[in-house]
Amino acid sequence: MRIMIGLALLLAIAVATVAGVIYVGLIDVAATASEPGPLLWLLETTRERSISRRAEGIRVPDLSRDALVAAGASAFDDMCAVCHGAPGQAPFVAAEDMNPHRRTSTAERRRSWARPSDSGLSSTAFG
Numbered sequence: 001m002r003i004m005i006g007l008a009l010l011l012a013i014a015v016a017t018v019a020g021v022i023y024v025g026l027i028d029v030a031a032t033a034s035e036p037g038p039l040l041w042l043l044e045t046t047r048e049r050s051i052s053r054r055a056e057g058i059r060v061p062d063l064s065r066d067a068l069v070a071a072g073a074s075a076f077d078d079m080c081a082v083c084h085g086a087p088g089q090a091p092f093v094a095a096e097d098m099n100p101h102r103r104t105s106t107a108e109r110r111r112s113w114a115r116p117s118d119s120g121l122s123s124t125a126f127g
Contacts, residue, residue, distance in 0.1 A: 021027065027039065034040075061068055077086065085091035 063069055081089060083092045083095050085095070
């Protein structure tokens, strides 16, 4: 019985501590702040697992259909390119300060988007 009371008390103290840290605002969650390692790991892991779980049932569309590619490019241009950049268009200056930082590999791919022509010998950049 003493062990149960001790565990309950320990749990109550832990919950009160977490609530206190949140209430007082000890953790800087500003978009321009860098998180300490463990918090960054927690946030990144949570984000990645959340995306993976919700993306499981999504089928990759048939990208050989020009109309579908054009619709996607148009949607990206309307809703994403301003901040993320696009081929021939640099990302928004403030994007460098966004948290989490955008990934370089993605940014590099974005700048060189190309789709092989039917012959497979040349490319046409989309933007």
